[in-house]
Amino acid sequence: MAEVVAEHGYAKTSVAQVLRRAGVSRESFYEQFANKEDCFLAAYDEAATVLLGIMAAGLAAPEPEADPAAAELPVLEQLSRVLRSYLAALAAEPAIARTFFVEVYAAGDAALRRRVDVQARFVDAMATLVDARDDTDRFAVEALVAAISALVTQRVCAGRFDELEALHGPVVGLVARVLGEEA
Template identity: 50%
Template sequence: MNGNPERLPRGRHRLSREQVVASQRARILTGFIETVAAQGYVHTSVADVLRVAGVSRETFYQQFTSKDDCFMAAYDAAVGVVLGGIGDSLGGDGAALGTLERLDGALGAYLETLAAEPAYARVFLIEVYAAGPEALARRAESQQRFVTLVAALLGAETDQERFVAEALVAATSALVTARIVASDWEGLAALRGPLVALTGQLIAGQR
């Protein structure tokens, strides 16, 4: 997600059809994310995206059936990047760390990824609410993926222990969203310590 995808060279080139399609898709998604983050989903039109992405309307509709379809693809890409960042934080010696240390690393990666990609963060956590029922259903699915990840980090085995993970994910989402709305990136990073401390208290309360 970092940087803007390069436009295809003019005239003849040696790129395969697959490379051309991938480049066009990346440019459309990047243009879509940037436009929605700046204008809001409701006020973004396909024409707005075309201007930013530098592609034709025909190219857009070869890739996506509608603005909603493009949003879903962008949302899925954002979820993948965030989960990928968390996964990277758990590699290496992660298995040797304690429960709270693993959670701290995962939470740090989550917050750092959002701060590094503010446009995606707005689409991922704010504009999704304006994109209709299908987008909200997809958000609920992705939230459960995060709950499952946190539950695994905490070693949750019972329904009550999984509820702790669910409560932590919900609290984190609400706190993070509030700071992204305000573009408070320092406040976003500052959530890490208090959330880990809260998790420690919740775990202790289960024992």
């Protein structure tokens, strides 16, 4: 679904195109999904789960026995690792990035509600990472996630996937300035 939607756009994607790309029968498709929207939402959910998993894996530090200093990474270093993993994953999977950041807006109200929910999950993950303690901290995290999303969306819309990883340094630098730390 993500590959076909990335090529043709959600509105122009047909179930027949998805069937051909996936190499499955119409019967198999409809055993799994009610319609194109249902399949899109499943692909969107899977992309969100994978991206959140990649972010978590980016945070995983080496075993403390191997490097005791790595057990307690500073918040900025943690954010840097998570962001680097996230941007690299998006750059490596342009179809997923296009589905996640662009085509979701063409897929209807259910997809937009899903997008809002997923963005809230990203905010929750980042708020936990930076130990957001109050509404002001949470708002700052929400603004950061929204800014990253907008920056990524601009590049994905323009097909500039090769520029995604270059966002890492400027975003980490911005956060460092806000936190009053060295990047």
